[in-house]
Amino acid sequence: MTPALLPASRVPESRDAPTLRWGIMGPGWIAERFTESVQAHTGQVITAVGSRSLSRSKAFAETFNVPVAYGSYEELAAAPDVDIVYVCTPHTAHHASAVVAIDAGKHVLIEKPLGLNSHQARDIASRAETAGVFAAEAMWTFFLPKFDVIRQLLEAGTLGTITTVVAEYGEHFDPSHRIFNPELAGGPLLDLGTYPLALVTQVLGSPLRLHALGQPHESGVNAQVSAIMTFDGGAQATVNTHLHNFTPTAATIVGTKATLVIEGPFNMPGAFEVRFPEGTRLRYDEAAAGHFEGLHYEAAAVARTIAEGGLQAGQRMLADSISTLEVADEIRRQLGIVFPGETGKLVQPTPIL
Structure with missing residues (x-):
């Protein structure tokens, strides 16, 4: 039988999600769009940004009013006021960057693709499971x-x-x-x-x-x-x-x-x-809309999952x-x-x- 109506979306308001302290690893174009969306639509807090170039980190921090800028990924991963690292480095660095964050005991949201190949992706999944931290691919769709x-x-x-x-x-x-x-x-x-x-x-x-x-x-x-x-x-x-x-x-x-x-x-x-x-x-x-109107949903969903003790996002296992x-x-x-x-x-x- 043909249904009379479509089901309603079950996605809650992003601003109602528990607050996490986010560190941005790699201040590029997608990091800018993510930060704009999160700051406008959620209660999530971007507390730090890290880059291999301190000047790039400082410029990003100034633009988006981020309190701390670091000149290395390792410093960002070790920061005590960061709960989760958003990895948005170039594709070739996704795996290594995620490993730095996971080894520091940080939850990770990794820009798509999760790695260059399935071998890297499986390694990230294994390391996150062993460390007991949340890990997911930022497939915002x-x-x-x-x-x-x-x-x-x-x-x-x-x-x-x-x-x-x-x-x-x-x-x-x-x-x-x-x-x-x-x-x-x-x-x-x-x-x-x-x-x-x-x-x-x-x-x-x-x-x-x-x-x-x-x-x-x-x-x-x-x-x-x-x-x-x-x-x-x-x-x-x-x-x-x-x-x-x-x-x-x-x-x-x-x-x-x-x-x-x-x-x-x-x-x-x-x-x-x-x-x-x-x-x-x-x-x-x-x-029809773009990243500004959409990226905040993944941040909010990740925050809810971590607050509930989950280590993976049901939307993108x-x-x-x-x-x-x-x-x-x-x-x-x-x-x-x-x-x-x-x-x-x-x-x-x-x-x-």
Whole structure:
């Protein structure tokens, strides 16, 4: 039977979450957006910022009224007035930076992707478990109110058996952007492709088979990736990501009872529709918005989880983050993409054929 209404989001007001003292590790663009969002929409407190450059830390601290600036990640991790470290260093430093914080006994929220590869992600998960600290990937999409509604629809079986997931993400970048730097694990796969791959693995799990196609870029990074996957039960998924230009960044989840169409950008606040074969449409209306309106939800959710004694975020479990990176590893294995500092053993050892 077609439902009359969509379920309501269960995400509480971000300002009602218990307060944590946050340290920012890596004062870059996403750290700025996170800090703006958290300071505007929550009671969370940014108490310190750390960078390998003290001048960068001081500039960030001055801009965002952060009390303390440190000139090293180690100093930030050791700071007694920091409860949790938000790791937003370049991709190539996510693992090492997270380890510094975990070894200092700090909870960690790590920008996506959790690591360069699934080996690094599993190591972070293992270290956090051993240390008894919270760890999660900052995949902010899954913390948004609209994705709580989508999660309820999937759990209730409103769409029926899922047969197909299609998702894409392309964007234009200035030639000076780090995405064109091979030494910083450039290319669209980790920056952009993480979103469609995370959606696919969140909905369908790990693929049984995968076939990837790639396109090189003159800078030496990969320019474009497409992949088609098959899953247990016969479901299929298709993803595309590239750095050539902006795309709608839309996503569609097809089931035997209904189709869920997430308007682009699907990874940000915005609307979606559930479309039934007889013509009924149920719409989740929400103004399209960006990081300022959305990043605070993950901070609030993390604060609630830690206050309740939890060590992982239910919205994005570490096993899910690892699964996404396993798929990315297989794509890279097929395309011959190796990131700085990796050796053969770091790439997914069991190929998905």
